[in-house]
Amino acid sequence: MNLSALNFFRSLRKDNHQFAVIGLGRFGRSVSSTLHRLGYEVLATDIDEKRVSEALTERIVGHALQLDSTEPAALKEAGIFEFDTVIVAIGNYIQESIITTLNVKEGGVPHVVAKASSEVHQKLLKRVGADHVVFPEYEAGCALARTLTKPSILERFDLDPDNSIVELIVPDEFHAKTITELQLRNRYGLNLIAVSQDGKFIINPEPTKRLERGSAMVVIGHNKDINRLPI
Helix, strand or coil, X not given: CCHHHXXXXXXXXXXXXXXXXXCCCHHHHHHHHHHHXXXXXXXXXXXXXXXXXXXXXXXXCCEEEECCCCCHHHHHHXXXXXXXXXXXXXXCCHHXXXXXXXXXXXXXXXXXXXXXXXXXXXXXXXXXXXXXXXXXXHHHHHXXXXXXXXXXXXXXXXXXXXXXXXXXXXXXXXXXXXXXXXXXXXXXXXXXXXXXXXXXEEECCCCCCECCCCCEEEEEEEHHHHCCCCC
């Protein structure tokens, strides 16, 4: 994930336990089911009543409604505008996707993630207010759900089931401390690969380098050790 996404993920509330997903295609189902499996409350909607019924029958969401998301009144009545984070998972119907994204942003939703099917689609979604745009399918949907639930983690590359390379926002506890002072290897069993500075990454930074709140850092190590970080 590039540094331009820092502001979006930094602004997500860590205590947010509710998400709305509009569109129950493959991507919408994967986001909904992953969030639901992780214990978060999910309201999913789709214009296709069959997809809504299937989601409820298969118990991949807690709540699901059939509605036309291009109608602002329908979104308002369903309570979509009250959510902190909404995922617009309508990727293959560009007009409906753009109108829905516009409706949700105009309804006051602070964090809107939208699925794009092309670069042009991405640009249009950005124009109408999407805060973050993704090009998914199933794997990307699961990754997005994991990122939304841990907003400090910007990117994760799984080396194997137990070890990963992770890009994350520098925790507040690490602010103004040097790499030597942090003792990441001794305290957490992690190795620091890079830190961001002025929009670029410094690879293998010097031990005297001080970390800054809001910048990014990249570490490698065991997933259990990564989970012990104060994020």
